[in-house]
Amino acid sequence: MRPRRVAVTGTSSxxxxxxxxxLAEKQGPAQVVAxxxxxxxxxxxxxxxxxxLTRPGSDxxxxxxxxxxxxxxxxxxxFFTNPRRDTGLAHELESIGTLNLFAAAAAAGVGHVVLRxxxxxxxxxxxxxxxxxxxxxxxxxxxxxWARDKLEAEQHAVSFAxxxxxxxxxxxxxxxxxxxxxxxxYTAIFDRRIVPVVMGYxxxxxxxxxxxxxxxxxxxxxRAPRGAxxxxxxxxxxxxxxxxxxxxxxxxxxxxMAYLLGDLLWTTGLGPAPGAFAHYxxxxxxxxxxxxxxxLGFAPRYSSRDxxxxxxxxxxxxxxxxxxxxxx
Amino acid sequence: MTSAAKVVPFRPQGQPxxxxxxxxxxxxxxxxAPGLDLESLARLWSRFYFAWHSxxxxxxxxxxxxxxxxxxxxxxxxxxxxxxDALGVENVPRKGPALIVSNHSGVLPWxxxxxxxxxxxxxxxxxxxxxxxxxxxxLLPFLAPLLxxxxxxxxxxxxxxxxxxxxxxxxxxxxxxxxxGKRFKDRYQLARFGRGGFIRIALRTGAPIIPCAVVxxxxxxxxxxxxxxxxxxxxxxxxxxxxxxxLLGPLGLVPLPTRWSxxxxxPIPMDAYGPDAADDPMLVNRxxxxxxxxxxxxxDARLAQRRSIWLG
Numbered sequence: 001m002r003p004r005r006v007a008v009t010g011t012s013s014x015x016x017x018x019x020x021x022x023l024a025e026k027q028g029p030a031q032v033v034a035x036x037x038x039x040x041x042x043x044x045x046x047x048x049x050x051x052x053l054t055r056p057g058s059d060x061x062x063x064x065x066x067x068x069x070x071x072x073x074x075x076x077x078x079f080f081t082n083p084r085r086d087t088g089l090a091h092e093l094e095s096i097g098t099l100n101l102f103a104a105a106a107a108a109g110v111g112h113v114v115l116r117x118x119x120x121x122x123x124x125x126x127x128x129x130x131x132x133x134x135x136x137x138x139x140x141x142x143x144x145x146w147a148r149d150k151l152e153a154e155q156h157a158v159s160f161a162x163x164x165x166x167x168x169x170x171x172x173x174x175x176x177x178x179x180x181x182x183x184x185x186y187t188a189i190f191d192r193r194i195v196p197v198v199m200g201y202x203x204x205x206x207x208x209x210x211x212x213x214x215x216x217x218x219x220x221x222x223r224a225p226r227g228a229x230x231x232x233x234x235x236x237x238x239x240x241x242x243x244x245x246x247x248x249x250x251x252x253x254x255x256x257m258a259y260l261l262g263d264l265l266w267t268t269g270l271g272p273a274p275g276a277f278a279h280y281x282x283x284x285x286x287x288x289x290x291x292x293x294x295x296l297g298f299a300p301r302y303s304s305r306d307x308x309x310x311x312x313x314x315x316x317x318x319x320x321x322x323x324x325x326x327x328x
Numbered sequence: 329m330t331s332a333a334k335v336v337p338f339r340p341q342g343q344p345x346x347x348x349x350x351x352x353x354x355x356x357x358x359x360x361a362p363g364l365d366l367e368s369l370a371r372l373w374s375r376f377y378f379a380w381h382s383x384x385x386x387x388x389x390x391x392x393x394x395x396x397x398x399x400x401x402x403x404x405x406x407x408x409x410x411x412x413d414a415l416g417v418e419n420v421p422r423k424g425p426a427l428i429v430s431n432h433s434g435v436l437p438w439x440x441x442x443x444x445x446x447x448x449x450x451x452x453x454x455x456x457x458x459x460x461x462x463x464x465x466x467l468l469p470f471l472a473p474l475l476x477x478x479x480x481x482x483x484x485x486x487x488x489x490x491x492x493x494x495x496x497x498x499x500x501x502x503x504x505x506x507x508x509g510k511r512f513k514d515r516y517q518l519a520r521f522g523r524g525g526f527i528r529i530a531l532r533t534g535a536p537i538i539p540c541a542v543v544x545x546x547x548x549x550x551x552x553x554x555x556x557x558x559x560x561x562x563x564x565x566x567x568x569x570x571x572x573x574x575l576l577g578p579l580g581l582v583p584l585p586t587r588w589s590x591x592x593x594x595p596i597p598m599d600a601y602g603p604d605a606a607d608d609p610m611l612v613n614r615x616x617x618x619x620x621x622x623x624x625x626x627x628d629a630r631l632a633q634r635r636s637i638w639l640g
Contacts, residue, residue, distance in 0.1 A: 126467040129486035130388055193366050200469025202476075204389050235387055238473070244374040245383060249366060255469065286387075305384050 004072025004111075006221060007033040007065070009053070009101065011040050014182060015116060015174075016077035018210065019217050020046060026218075033069045035062070036078070053078055053097030054089060062104035073112040073221055076101055079153070081118075081177070081184045083146040083266075083273050094149035095156070102160040105167065112168040112224045114217070115157045119173045119206065119230055121147055124283040131288035134173070134228040141276045154228075161226065170220045171228040175287065178207035178307045180314035185272040187311065195243050196261075196281075199252035203284040204236035209302035209310060219296040229295060230287035237304035239281065245308050247319055255282060381477075388458075388487070389476035398478065405438070406445045409585050410544060413640065414446040416592040419538055422453045425492040426595065427530050428499040429619055430540035431518055431627060432507030435549035435568050437465050438583060439542045440480065443499055446590045458491055459499040460484075462508065464565055485525055492533040499540075502526050502616070509554065509566045515546035516631060518624050524609075524616040527598075531606040531615075534599035539619055541626035544588030547637050549573070587640035591626050 006023055010016040011034040020040055023032045029045035037052050049065040051058055065071070078097055084090045098115070105113050122132045123139040138154065140147030154171055161169035176186050186207070189195055208231065216231040243250045253261055258278040265271025292298045302310070313320040382393035406412050420426060430443060440459040447457045460483035461475050467482070481487045483500065491498050501507055506519035530537050551568035558567045573580030596619065605611055634640060 126463065126482075129484050130481060131486065131490060193370065200472070202473035204385075204476075235384065236389075238385060238389060238391075238477075240377070240473075241381065241383055241385070244377040244381075247367075247370045247374045249370045249373060303384070 003027075003031070005031050005033050005047075005069050007035055007049075007069065007071045007074045009035040009074065009076050010078030010116075011036040012038045013077050013079070013081070014177065014184075014210070015213055015217065016075075017041075018214050019075060019077065020044065022214060022218060023221075033065070033071060035065065053100060054092035058097070059100035059103045062101060063108050066104055066108035066110055071108065071110055073114070073224070074101065074105055074110055075114045075116070075217060075221060077116045079116055079118075079150060080146075082188075083144075083185065083277070085266075085269075087145040087149075090145065091149050095152035098153035099156045102156055102167075102169075106160055106164045110167070112170070112221070113157070113160075114170045114172055114220045115153065116217075117154055117171050117173045117228070118147075118150055119175045119232065119285055119287040120280065121151055121154065121173065122285050122287065123147070124203070124279040124285045126283050128283065128285060130284070131286055132230070133288045134230060134291055141279055144274065144276045146274075168224045168226055170225055172216060172220050173228055173230045173287065174213050174216070175206035175208040175230075175232045177210055177213055178304075179210045179310045182210060182311070185277070187315075188272040190242075190246055190248065190311070191315070193249060194251045195248045196258075197239060197243065197250045197252055198258050198278055198281045199254045201255070201282045202238045202240045203280070203282060204286050205239055205242060205284070205304060206232045206236045206286055207242070207304040207307040208233050209300075209307040212300045212302055215301070216292060216296060216298045219298045223296055225295040229292050230289055231292050231298065232287050232289040232300065233307060234300045234303040235305070236284070236286050237308060242304070242308045245305070246312055246316070258282075385477070388479075388481050388491075389473075390458075390479040391477040394477040395479060402441055402445055403449075406442060406449070409583075410442065410548075410588040411640070412442055412446060412544075413587075413589040414450045414591075415589065416594075417446055417450040417590075418452065419592045419594050420447055420451050420455065420497065421536065421595065422455075423495065425495050425533055425535035426497050426538055427488075427492065427526060427535050428457060428497065428538045428540050428592070429526060429623070430499065430501055430542055431516075431623055432501035432503045433510065433515070433542065434545035434583070435508060435551055435570070436581075436583070437461065437508065438548065439545045440499060440501070441478075442545075442588065443540060443542065443590060444479070447497065455497050457497045457499045460488055460501070462501070462504055464505060468563075485529055488526070488529050489533060492529065492535045498535075500526050502620075505565050509551070509568065510546075511554065512546070512550040512552055515550075516543070516627050518620055518627075521616045521620045524612040527612045527615045527619070528606040530598040531601055531612070532603045534603070536595035536597050536599075537619055538595050539593040539622040539626065541591045541593075541623050541630060542588065543591075543627060543630045543634065544586045544637070544640075547586045548583035550584075586637050589630055589634075589640065591630060593622055593626060596622075 008020045011020045024044050024046050032046040034040040034046050034048045035051050039048050051061045121138045121140050157169050259275035262275030262278050266274045380397040385391045444457045459480045461480040502521040503519040549570045553569045554566040
C-alpha cells in the first residue's frame with residue numbers, strides 16, 4: 001500500500017521551499033504536495049495545489065485537496081517571517097489561514113499537522129528566565145501585529161488539538177533563522193554597515209542555522225510528537241559579539257528613543273521592523289532546546305556563532321577568507 | 329654618506345588623483361590602505377573588541393576572556409582597597425554543586441564580586457562562583473551586560489536550579505533589595521530571607537548550603553537616607569544619600585576603603601531531606617531561619633572582634 005502523502009504549505013517561504021525539496025528527494029516527488037499560490041520549481045516534479053489561504057472558502061479547497069491527494073501529514077509554513085506594513089493581509093494569512101487549515105485537516109482526517117512557529121512569541125522581557133521552556137506562557141508585546149497573528153495561529157493549534165484527539169499537532173518554535181541565503185529582518189539589519197543597537201544592553205541571541213531548522217522540521221514530520229517544541233541552536237551569542245564578528249559598526253541608541261526611532265524608520269519605509277522590536281534588542285528570549293532532543297531526537301549541529309560565520313562566508317567572502325587566514 | 333631629507337611621493341607623479349577611485353574594484357585596494365573609511369573603522373573596532381572579549385560565551389553569557397581582562401581591577405580592590413580577610417574558604421566543596429548564602433550590603437553589589445574573588449583565589453580548586461544578581465542590577469543598562477559577561481546571572485529559581493544541576497558553585501543573597509539597600513543605622517541586622525526560595529532550590533537539587541558572612545561592606549557607602557521618589561523614574565528601587573553621594577557627583581560612587589572579612593561556615597547538607605521536602609513550607613522556613621541565624625551569629629562574632637572599621 002502506498003503511504004499517505006505529505007503536504008507543505010507556504011512553499012515559497014525559505015523554510016517551506018527547502019523542506020519541499022528535501023521531502024521530494026527523500027520520499028519521491030509523487031509523495032509530496034505543495035500548497036501555495038505560487039507554483040514550486042518545475043524541476044522538482046512535486047504535485048501542486050494552488051490555494052490562497054487568505055481567500056474565503058479556502059477551507060473547502062483545502063479539504064478537497066487533502067482528500068483527493070490522500071494527505072496524511074501537513075507542514076504549515078505559510079507565515080511571514082518579516083513584519084509587514086500590510087497587517088490586514090498578514091492577519092488573514094497567518095491567523096485565519098491557520099484556522100482554515102486546521103479545520104480542513106481535521107475534517108479530512110489528516111493525522112498530523114506541524115505548525116511552524118517562533119521563539120520570539122515568548123516575548124523579550126527582563127523577567128524571562130535565562131532559558132524558556134515550552135510550558136512558559138507566550139507574552140509577546142501586544143502592540144506587535146507580527147507576533148499577535150502568530151500567537152493566534154498557535155492558539156488555533158492548541159484548540160484543535162484539544163477538540164480532535166486523533167489529530168496530532170506539533171508546534172515547532174524555531175529560533176530566528178540566520179545563515180546563507182536567509183532573508184529576514186536580522187539579516188536585513190546585518191546587511192547594513194551600521195547596525196543599530198540599544199545603548200547599555202547586549203542580549204543573548206539564538207540564531208538558528210537553516211540546516212538545523214530543516215533537520216528539525218523533518219524530524220517533526222517523522223516522529224509526530226504532540227505539543228510545542230523549541231528548536232534552537234547549540235549556544236546563544238551576545239548581539240555585540242555578532243555585530244563585531246561581522247565587522248559592523250554598532251550605533252547605540254538610548255532605549256527610550258529606540259522605540260520612537262524604530263517606529264519612525266518603519267513608517268517612513270527605511271527601517272526593517274516596527275519600534276516594538278527594540279524589545280528583542282534589549283532583552284533575551286533564549287529558549288531551552290532540551291525537549292527537542294528528547295522528543296525529536298534532534299541535536300543542533302551549529303551554534304549561533306556558527307550561523308553568523310556561515311552568513312559571513314556567504315555574504316562577505318573576503319572577510320571570511322581573512323578570518324580563516326588569521327586562524328591558520 | 330649624506331642623505332638629505334627626501335620627499336617620497338605617496339603616488340607616482342603625474343598620475344591624476346581620482347584615477348584609483350574610479351576603478352570598479354577600488355574597495356579591494358583600499359582594504360590595505362590605512363584610510364579611515366567605515367570599513368576599516370569597523371575592522372579596527374572589531375579587533376579592539378575581540379582583544380578583550382571572546383567570540384564564544386557560555387549559555388548564560390559568561391565570557392572568560394572579559395573576566396580575565398577586568399580581574400586586575402577587582403584584585404586591586406580585594407588586596408589593596410579593602411584588604412579582604414577570607415576565612416573558611418576551604419569549606420567550599422572542591423567540586424559539585426553548592427550554594428553560598430551570604431548577607432547583602434553596600435548599596436552596590438561589590439560584596440558579590442569579592443566573594444567570587446575569595447573563592448577564585450583562596451580555594452584550592454580555584455572555583456568560579458556564579459553570583460545570582462538582583463533584577464535592579466541584572467537589568468540595569470550598562471551594568472547588565474558587564475554582570476553577565478563576568479559570570480553573574482539574574483536571580484530567579486529556574487536559573488539557579490539549572491546551574492546547580494550542572495554542578496556549579498552558586499552564590500545568592502536571600503535578603504535581596506532589603507539587604508543591599510539598608511540604611512546605615514540598620515547595618516549588620518539581617519533582613520528577612522526572602523520567602524525561602526534558596527532553601528527550596530537547595531532541597532530540590534541536594535546542593536549543600538554554605539553560610540557566608542561579609543563584614544566591612546556595610547560601611548563602604550553608608551546610606552543615611554534614601555530618595556525613593558528619584559529612584560522611580562530611573563527604574564531603581566532606591567537612590568541612597570551617603571556622606572559623599574550625591575554631594576561629590578560621580579566621585580561619590582567611590583566606595584570607602586574599609587577593611588573586610590569574608591567568612592564561610594561549614595556546609596549544611598541538604599540531600600538528607602530529599603527533593604520532596606521543598607514542598608514542606610514549615611521545613612523550608614525552619615531551614616531558612618537556621619541559615620539566617622548562623623550568618624547573623626558569624627557577623628556578630630566578627631563585629632565583636634573588630635576594633636576598627638578601617639583597619640579590622
